Every structure is written in C-alpha cells, then in structure tokens.
Amino acid sequence: MSHGVALKPARSQKSADLKGTVRIPGDKSISHRSFMFGGLASGETRITGLLEGEDVINTGKTMRAMGAKIEKIGDEWIIQGTGNGALLAPEAPLDFGNAGTGCRLTMGLVGVYDFDSTFIGDASLTKRPMGRVLNPLREMGVQVKAAEGDRLPATLRGPSTPNPITYRVPMASAQVKSAVLLAGLNTPGITTVIEPVMTRDHTEKMLQGFGANLTVETDAEGVRTIRLEGRGKLTGQVIDVPGDPSSTAFPLVAALLVEGSDVTIENVLMNPTRTGLILTLQEMGADIEIMNPRLAGGEDVADLRVRHSQLKGVTVPADRAPSMIDEYPVLAVAAAFAEGTTTMLGLEELRVKESDRLSAVADGLKLNGVDCDEGEDTLVVRGRPSGKGYGNVSGAPVVTHLDHRIAMSFLVMGLVSEHAVTVDDAGIIATSFPEFMDLMTGLGARIEPVESRAA
Ligand SMILES: O=C(O)C1=C[C@@H](OP(=O)(O)O)[C@@H](O)[C@H](O)C1
Ligand SMILES: C=C(OP(=O)(O)O)C(=O)O
Numbered sequence: 001m002s003h004g005v006a007l008k009p010a011r012s013q014k015s016a017d018l019k020g021t022v023r024i025p026g027d028k029s030i031s032h033r034s035f036m037f038g039g040l041a042s043g044e045t046r047i048t049g050l051l052e053g054e055d056v057i058n059t060g061k062t063m064r065a066m067g068a069k070i071e072k073i074g075d076e077w078i079i080q081g082t083g084n085g086a087l088l089a090p091e092a093p094l095d096f097g098n099a100g101t102g103c104r105l106t107m108g109l110v111g112v113y114d115f116d117s118t119f120i121g122d123a124s125l126t127k128r129p130m131g132r133v134l135n136p137l138r139e140m141g142v143q144v145k146a147a148e149g150d151r152l153p154a155t156l157r158g159p160s161t162p163n164p165i166t167y168r169v170p171m172a173s174a175q176v177k178s179a180v181l182l183a184g185l186n187t188p189g190i191t192t193v194i195e196p197v198m199t200r201d202h203t204e205k206m207l208q209g210f211g212a213n214l215t216v217e218t219d220a221e222g223v224r225t226i227r228l229e230g231r232g233k234l235t236g237q238v239i240d241v242p243g244d245p246s247s248t249a250f251p252l253v254a255a256l257l258v259e260g261s262d263v264t265i266e267n268v269l270m271n272p273t274r275t276g277l278i279l280t281l282q283e284m285g286a287d288i289e290i291m292n293p294r295l296a297g298g299e300d301v302a303d304l305r306v307r308h309s310q311l312k313g314v315t316v317p318a319d320r321a322p323s324m325i326d327e328y329p330v331l332a333v334a335a336a337f338a339e340g341t342t343t344m345l346g347l348e349e350l351r352v353k354e355s356d357r358l359s360a361v362a363d364g365l366k367l368n369g370v371d372c373d374e375g376e377d378t379l380v381v382r383g384r385p386s387g388k389g390y391g392n393v394s395g396a397p398v399v400t401h402l403d404h405r406i407a408m409s410f411l412v413m414g415l416v417s418e419h420a421v422t423v424d425d426a427g428i429i430a431t432s433f434p435e436f437m438d439l440m441t442g443l444g445a446r447i448e449p450v451e452s453r454a455a
C-alpha cells in the first residue's frame with residue numbers, strides 16, 4: 001500500500017509530566033527480515049512481537065506474492081516458506097510503499113533469480129537512490145531496467161547462474177550489505193561482503209539462526225569480512241521480535257524533556273549496533289536507567305527507566321552515526337532544549353532517507369525558532385532549555401515530506417515548546433509506529449489530529 005492519499009495534520013502542545021510504563025512495538029529491521037527469511041526458509045516460521053507497521057506489512061505481501069504462505073493466528077504470525085532458491089516469479093510489480101529496507105533487501109533476495117521482478121513504491125521511495133544496491137547486483141550478473149538515476153520503478157532479471165562476488169560496501173549501509181548477502185543466498189559458491197564500518201548486524205545473526213553457513217571475521221581496524229555460502233538450506237525458526245530502539249527514541253526523548261516525567265519503556269532491543277542515541281543522551285546528562293538487561297532470542301534486551309533531565313550540548317562523532325542513523329531527527333529536538341551547542345558530524349547518509357532528513361530537520365527547527373546551522377554533512381544546534389519562543393508561531397506546519405521520523409520528532413518538540421507545534425502529516429507515522437499517538441497520549445502527551453485537507 002502506498003501512503004499519501006490525504007494528509008493528516010497533527011498538533012502537539014506543552015504537556016505536564018509524562019508518567020507510566022509502555023511496551024514498544026517490535027523492531028522494524030528484525031520484522032522485515034523475519035518475513036523475508038521465514039518466507040524463504042523450508043518449513044514453518046512462527047513470529048511473535050512482529051511490528052505491524054505498513055512497511056513490514058508490505059514486505060509480507062511481497063513474500064506472499066513470491067510463494068510464501070503467511071497468516072496470523074492469535075498473536076502469532078505463521079509462515080510456510082518456499083525453501084531457499086524456490087521463490088516464484090511475482091505476477092505483478094512488488095509495491096514497497098515507503099520502505100527502503102523492504103525494497104532494497106528484496107532486490108537482493110529475488111533480483112538474482114532468472115525471471116523478471118519489478119519494484120515500485122510511494123513518492124518518497126521513488127526518489128531514493130537504488131544504484132547502491134543495483135551496482136553490486138549487476139556485478140553478480142543481474143540485468144536492470146530502472147528509471148533515470150537508478151530510481152524506481154525498476155525491473156530486475158538474474159542470469160541462469162549468478163556470479164559470487166567480493167563486495168566492499170562503499171557507504172555505511174546495512175541495507176546494501178544485506179542486499180548483497182541475500183543475493184548470495186541463491187548464488188553458487190561464496191559471496192563475500194567487506195564492511196569497513198560496522199552497521200546493524202541483524203542479517204548476519206538471523207541468517208546464522210536460520211542455518212545459513214555464514215562467518216564474520218573482524219580485523220584489528222574493525223573491518224568486517226562476511227562470507228556466505230550460497231544455495232544452502234534455511235530452516236524455519238521461532239522468533240520473538242524485541243521492541244524497536246528507533247521507535248523507543250520518541251517517548252524516551254519526550255520523557256527527558258518534559259519536566260517531572262518518569263517513564264519506563266519495556267523490552268527494548270539493546271544490540272550495540274543500535275544504541276548510539278542512548279550513549280549520546282547519557283553524555284548529554286540524561287537519566288536513563290538500564291534495567292533488567294537480558295538475552296532474548298540471541299539479542300540484548302533491557303527495560304529503560306527515563307526521568308526528566310537537564311541536558312547539555314555535546315559533539316556527536318561521525319563514527320557513531322551508523323549506530324543511531326534513524327535517531328538524528330529526534331536527537332536534534334533534544335539538542336534544541338539542551339544548554340549550549342550540540343554538533344552532529346558525519347550525517348551524509350541522512351540526505352537519502354525517506355526525505356533529505358538533514359534539510360527537513362534544519363527547516364523544521366528554524367520554523368519553530370531554533371538557532372541551528374545545516375552543513376553539507378553536519379548539523380549544529382544551539383539549545384534554549386526553556387523552549388521560550390519555540391513553536392509554530394507563523395502558523396505554518398512542519399513539512400514532513402512523507403517521513404515518519406520527521407513527523408514524530410516535531411510532535412515531541414511541541415510537548416516542551418512555548419507554542420504548539422503542527423506537522424502537515426501524521427498519517428505517515430503508520431509506516432513504522434502505528435501505536436505512536438495512543439502510546440504518547442497514554443503517557444500524558446498532548447498530541448491531537450487537526451482537521452484534514454486533501455493532498
Ligand atoms: O537494514 C536496515 O534494516 C536498515 C538500515 C538503515 O538504512 P541504511 O542501510 O540505508 O543506512 C536504516 O536507516 C533503516 O531504517 C533500516
Ligand atoms: C530510514 C528508514 O527506513 P527505510 O530506509 O526502510 O525506509 C527509517 O525507518 O528511518
């Protein structure tokens with residue numbers, strides 16, 4: 001389903017202390033991969049805690065279109081996979097809606113098959129660069145017909161025998177790494193991915209869990225070499241998806257900023273490739289207590305108790321970006337209320353997300369009265385802890401550009417700004433966090449829809 005029929009504006013206002021205990025919906029990255037690997041593996045995969053956001057549901061639909069049987073019984077998703085190498089040719093274009101992850105990983109997964117598969121998405125996804133995935137697939141022998149600049153719509157056709165490659169990932173991207181590895185699943189021999197900067201490792205861990213012969217070697221400089229033996233058997237698994245740390249970021253930052261708040265967020269994924277925001281906020285002086293750390297399904301998980309804190313500005317180093325890449329918009333909002341200056345470095349990848357997030361964040365901050373500078377790959381925010389004068393005084397809403405994280409970040413901003421903050425669309429939040437409004441208002445946040453208008 002592609003979003004974008006009608007905009008649904010929403011407004012948030014200065015709120016009193018946020019209080020309560022919440023459970024965050026499942027991690028989006030792990031949920032996409034659960035549908036993909038379950039849909040591909042032999043036998044049955046059972047998933048609980050799956051994120052039922054639009055992005056993930058679209059991945060489920062595309063796996064169904066390629067032969068997986070997927071149903072929900074009670075709280076459990078039950079999948080009968082096709083078996084590795086046995087996906088069926090999709091009869092219609094595969095529509096990934098707003099999801100870069102769903103689209104790029106599936107390009108790898110099915111692009112190497114010797115039949116046509118066509119990829120489409122919404123207006124946001126159609127603008128995003130696909131060459132980063134299509135280029136290594138071309139090296140593996142895949143033919144590509146794509147719109148100008150390697151954009152969607154794109155049609156891929158694999159050769160009769162794909163070529164195993166050694167690919168050094170040129171940018172810090174788990175999606176690119178994963179696409180090459182997933183192409184390697186249906187390629188004879190060893191596909192090797194060299195990852196100079198570590199990104200989220202869910203593909204590696206989950207493929208090992210499904211029985212793939214995959215090894216990871218890390219050298220003294222931290223460069224990782226991932227080797228996958230193609231055309232092996234994958235076997236269905238039982239998966240319990242932990243809570244999404246990227247969704248957690250919104251109630252977490254809200255609790256830090258709203259005076260008197262004390263919020264507990266349960267069952268949060270604490271994989272070290274995903275915890276950069278928590279580390280950064282702790283450096284800024286945040287009171288985040290990590291409670292009951294435990295291992296669940298091979299992943300670190302914990303409960304987080306978050307209390308209102310006076311934050312101070314810090315410099316966030318470029319090498320931390322991969323571990324908090326989706327959290328910069330909400331970190332920028334936290335920085336707007338910190339004492340002093342926060343400097344964020346190494347943000348080039350933000351320009352190719354659902355929106356150009358660096359511009360979207362800087363524009364939104366400026367619209368709401370925040371003193372900030374957007375550089376080519378940097379953002380500098382000079383904070384004002386009182387929030388005095390902040391808010392949409394001009395009456396113009398924040399433009400979200402079909403970007404869920406821009407919408408949620410600025411709704412958090414309104415909870416502590418002197419004036420209300422309005423965003424032009426909150427409907428897009430359903431791509432990653434459909435429960436956002438209810439969860440936030442349940443804690444005491446004043447967020448409400450404002451009258452709709454046609455797009
Ligand atoms: O592999 C994944 O699940 C993801 C990787 C990241 O994208 P990039 O690979 O483009 O950095 C991230 O921004 C996205 O939300 C999810
Ligand atoms: C970048 C994101 O997702 P995707 O690339 O899957 O659209 C995100 O969820 O912030």
